Amino acid sequence: DAKTTQPTSMDCAEGRAANLPCNHSTISGNEYVYWYRQIHSQGPQYIIHGLKNNETNEMASLIITEDRKSSTLILPHATLRDTAVYYCIVREGNKLVFGAGTILRVKS
């Protein structure tokens, strides 16, 4: 069974913040949450990961709830180039198992 659940798709206006939710209610205490994205016709790209504290890098911010059962990836100012499939992943053994992800469409 998938360890994460994400909405199938979302739309976002260009220049606005894109907030992508992920549920991972069965996550264990020492498991990280990883986010990747895949732009059309390209390989997936690592974005960010976190354990329990909020994380920020040049691409995005990751907000993890206190109970760690869910998280939100935030793209603060979405551009058309951010249109992609976004994957929220919890490690399974020594593997990253990619689910279906969320299709984010950024519209002008």
Next chain:
Amino acid sequence: DAGVIQSPRHEVTEMGQEVTLRCKPISGHNSLFWYRQTMMRGLELLIYFNNNVPIDDSGMPEDRFSAKMPNASFSTLKIQPSEPRDSAVYFCASGSRFYEQYFGPGTRLTVT
């Protein structure tokens, strides 16, 4: 750095033929991963290597598939004989930390 290099980018072959996909990982990365992506099954991990040694090949679909990593700068994924259901995009990825994988552009394989 040029990133992960895969060749060929596109391959069209007939059923029963041998197919060899090639990957050059990023220099200094000690882990290498082969994935397959289809519309039906999404992105699946086939096999991964650590320090040139296969660690987990449980995702390899059947004996027709084999992968090698003779040195730190080269890996191959071979399908023999190929079948139409093998048609997919095959990605190679490398990394120095398993969670931060750098993917190549992929090889689009079509088996007719």
